[in-house]
Amino acid sequence: MHRRRALFVLLALAALAAEPAPAPDAKPRELPADLPAVELPRPEPARDSFVQTIRWQPVSPLVKRPVPESSAGRILQAGGVAPPDEQPLVELPPGQLLNYAIDDSTIIQLDGVVRGYYRNDQRIEWTGLEDTFGAEAILRPALQVTEGPWTISAEAEFFINQPYGSSILSDPIRDLYKANFNYPVFQIFQLYAQVQRGDSTLRIGRSRTPFGSYDAPMFSNGLFDAPFLRTEAVGFAETGIFYHWQPGRWSFDLAMVNGEIELDTNSSKAVIARIGRERDAWRYGISAKFHDGISSEQQKRYNNHVGFDAAWQRGPWTVYGEALLDAYGFYRDFNNQGNPMGLGNRSLYGRDFYRGVRAPIYGVGWHAGVVRRGERLLLDLNFGSYYPEPLGVPFHDEPIHRGLIKAAYTVSRNLQYFTVAIVENQRTQEQAAFRNPKPFAIITGFQLVY
Numbered sequence: 001m002h003r004r005r006a007l008f009v010l011l012a013l014a015a016l017a018a019e020p021a022p023a024p025d026a027k028p029r030e031l032p033a034d035l036p037a038v039e040l041p042r043p044e045p046a047r048d049s050f051v052q053t054i055r056w057q058p059v060s061p062l063v064k065r066p067v068p069e070s071s072a073g074r075i076l077q078a079g080g081v082a083p084p085d086e087q088p089l090v091e092l093p094p095g096q097l098l099n100y101a102i103d104d105s106t107i108i109q110l111d112g113v114v115r116g117y118y119r120n121d122q123r124i125e126w127t128g129l130e131d132t133f134g135a136e137a138i139l140r141p142a143l144q145v146t147e148g149p150w151t152i153s154a155e156a157e158f159f160i161n162q163p164y165g166s167s168i169l170s171d172p173i174r175d176l177y178k179a180n181f182n183y184p185v186f187q188i189f190q191l192y193a194q195v196q197r198g199d200s201t202l203r204i205g206r207s208r209t210p211f212g213s214y215d216a217p218m219f220s221n222g223l224f225d226a227p228f229l230r231t232e233a234v235g236f237a238e239t240g241i242f243y244h245w246q247p248g249r250w251s252f253d254l255a256m257v258n259g260e261i262e263l264d265t266n267s268s269k270a271v272i273a274r275i276g277r278e279r280d281a282w283r284y285g286i287s288a289k290f291h292d293g294i295s296s297e298q299q300k301r302y303n304n305h306v307g308f309d310a311a312w313q314r315g316p317w318t319v320y321g322e323a324l325l326d327a328y329g330f331y332r333d334f335n336n337q338g339n340p341m342g343l344g345n346r347s348l349y350g351r352d353f354y355r356g357v358r359a360p361i362y363g364v365g366w367h368a369g370v371v372r373r374g375e376r377l378l379l380d381l382n383f384g385s386y387y388p389e390p391l392g393v394p395f396h397d398e399p400i401h402r403g404l405i406k407a408a409y410t411v412s413r414n415l416q417y418f419t420v421a422i423v424e425n426q427r428t429q430e431q432a433a434f435r436n437p438k439p440f441a442i443i444t445g446f447q448l449v450y
Contacts, residue, residue, distance in 0.1 A: 051214070051215055051216065051217055051218075052208060052214050052216075052223070052226065052230070053208065053213045053214055053215060054207060054208040054209065054210050055208070056196075056201050056244050098110040098450065105145060105146045105147065106143075106144070106145050106146075107142075107143070107144045108141075108142070108143050108144075109140075109141070109142045109143075110139070110140065110141045110142075111140050111449075111450055112137065112138040112139045112140050112449075112450060113137065113448065113449050113450070114135075114137045114447065114448045114450075115135065115136050115137065115138075115219070115221075115445060115446070115447040115448075116133075116134075116445050116446055116447075117133070117134055117135070117136075117219075117443050117444065117445030118132075118133050118134075118443070118444055118445060119131075119132055119133075119134060119441070119442070119443040120441065120442050120443075121224075121422075121441035121442075121443075122437055122438035122439070122440055122441060123348075123422075123424065123437050123439055123441055124181075124348075124437070125435070125437045125438065126174070126431075126434045126435055127168070127169060127174065127177070127181065128168070128169040129164060129168065129169075132164075134162050135162050136159065136160060136161050136162060136220075136221045137159075137160040138157065138158070138159055138160070138189075138221065139156075139157075139158040139160070140155070140156065140157050140158075141155070141156050141158075142154070142155040142156070143155075149197050149198065150195065150196070150197050151195075151196040151197070152193075152194070152195055152196075153193075153194045153196070154192070154193050154194070155190065155191075155192060155194065156188070156190055156191045156192075157189040157190035157191075158186065158187070158188060158189065158191075159186070159187040159188075159189050159221045160186060160187075160221075161183040161186075161187060161221050162183075162185075163182075163183050163184070164183065168181070173431050176346060177346050177348070179344050179345050179346070180345050180346060183221075183222065187221070188206060189206070189236075189237060190205075190206055190207055190208060190237065191205050191206050192204060192205025192206060192207050192242075193205055199245055199247045200244070200245050201242075201243070201244040201245075202241070202243055202244075203241070203243075203244070204240070204241045204242070205239070206237055206238070206239040206261070207237060207238065207239075207242055208236060208237050208238075209234065209235060209237055209238045209272065210238075210242060210244070210253040210255055210272055210274050210287070211234055211272050211274060211287040211289055211305065211307065212234060212274075212285070212287050212307050212309040212322050212324075213276075213285065213309040213311060213320070213322070214226065214227070214230055214320075214322065215311050215318055215369075215371065216320070216369055216371055216380045216382060216404075216406065217378065217380065217406065217408070219406065219408070219418045219420050219443065219447070220420070220443060223236055224422075225404065225406065225420045225422065225443065227322075227367035227369075227382055227384040227402060227404065228349075228365060228367070228384055228385075228386045228400050228402045229307075229322055229324050229326075229365050229366075229367055229384060229386065232349060232351060232386075233305060233324060233326045233328070233363075233365070234289075234305060234307070234324065235261060236261075237261050238255065238258065238259075238261065238270075238272065239257060239258045239260075239261065239262065239263065239264075240255055240256050240257030240258055240269070240270075241255065241256050241257075242254075242255040242257075243255070249277055249278050249279065250275075251274075251275070251276040251277070251278070251285070252274070252275055252276075253272070253273060253274040253275075253276075254271075254272075254273050255271070255272040255273075256269050256270070257269065257270050257271075258270065259289075259291040259293075259294055259303055260294050260303075265294065265295045265296065266292075266293065266294065266295055266296050266300070267296075268291070268293075269291075270289055270290065270291035270303070271289070271290050271291075272287070272288070272289045273287070273288050274286065274287040274288075281312055281313055281314055282310070282311070283310070283311050284308070284309065284310035284311070285308070285309050285310075286306075286307070286308055287305070287306070287307045287308075287309065288305070288306045288307075289303070289304060289305045289306075290304055291303045291304055293331060299330075299334060300330070300331040300332070301328065301329065301331070301352070302327045302328050302329055302330075302331070302360040302361075303327075303328070304326070304327040304360070305324055305325065305326050305327070306324070306325045307322055307323060307324040307325070308322065308323045309322045309323075316372050316373045316374055317371070317372055318370070318371045318372075318373070319368075319369070319370050320368070320369055320370075320371070321366065321367060321368035321369065322366065322367055323364075323365070323366040324364065324365050324366070325362065325363075325364055326362065326363045326364070326365065327362055328351050328360065328361055328363065329351070329352075329353050329354065329355050329359075329360055329361035330352070330353065330354040330355075331357070331358055332354070333354045334352070334354060348430075349400055349427075350388070350393070350395045350396035350430055351388075351396075353391070353393070353396050361388065361389050361391065362389045363386055363387060363388040363389060364386075364387050365384065365386035365387065366384055366385060367382055367383065367384025367385075367402075368382070368383065368384065369381055369382030369383070369404070370382075375410075376409060377408070377409050377410075378406075378407065378408040378409075378410075379406070379407050380405070380406040380407075381404070381405055382403065382404040382406075383401075383402070383403045383404070384401070384402055385399055385400065385401045385402075386399060386400045394428040395427070395429060398425075398428060399425075400424065400425065401424060401425040402422065402423070402424050403422070403423045403424075404420070404421070404422055405419075405420070405421045406418070406419070406420045406421075411446075414448055414449050414450055415446060415447075415449075416446065416447050416448075416449060417444075417445075417446055418444065418445065418446075418447060419442070419443070419444040420441075420442065420443045420444070421440070421441070421442050422440060422441040422442070423439065423440045424439035424440070425439060427439070
């Protein structure tokens, strides 16, 4: 019952400031010919669309606005903002073929990436899938309409993946982990409808998670080139309803979600909350996720976190980090009660462990990194550690240390060469069949960004 009340509160918040939208003009304004133009930059660089942190700003492609010889034109030339009824029609610069301002209130946009790569991941050498060439792409369509004080948008982020072949090495042990390497050809990473008015935004669908903040770029649709906290605990996306309120420097997020990235496999819902603050160079926040577990019955696993995130930015430099207290593990003895083939993705770090009936396992972790975004070279260095609660089981108890090095060089306006290196500590493996894998991975290739 309390979750239903929370859902009603979310829906009510979006309507608190509602007022009738003004009627659209009967006919579009005509623009004078041969007018000078002022170039207005996007509120965030295109490269930041690859950062796995939730974005609340409206779609705003690079535009040029014709400036008439009027009071509005003088204001724009001086760097100010003209009154809404005096702002001239938006025109897009040459070369922005996939970004269109249909009229002065409607924007349609498509950006993304096409990526070809070579990947060698010795951490999964036991699968026979560790060494491969591949290709993948990302499509990000968006439609935004402004009606008076309301901004209504629909955005998506689609992954196009090349799957593995059908002759994957198979035996009773390896088959338990086969779902970990099942990459669908078409994958919905984000897909949501959003309504924004003033400081408030309401979003429903599948979105990047509002929990924490990870300020580094990603170069894999598999999303494995990230700190341990992100790949194994927090994740990257949630499906549900999200409310964001940002009055000035403070921001408040509240979400009711499935608790897992896809449609729910459990009737209960998770709640995510974050309180953040932004200053001139700093931003930081506290996040929490409360959930009675993923899946149902004997397959149910704990999925609760409390975390802190912070970032500092100056010029081309960004220093960022997160810390987390995590609760995980099975509610019940899954291996003795259920079908071990029905779990889906399984942890390669001993997190699918049973401690006792309704007894969660706790762990703490952190990661910190620095990014430098130059005109041509992007460099990201990150290191983090995770410390599970000791249970007397070596493959579970040993801490995990992971270092990341990412570099991207801009060859031309749209072409980048990138390389990612991942190094971990040597750890005891759960299965004897995993042998003694080398704890490193590398991915390198070219990507065309548009």
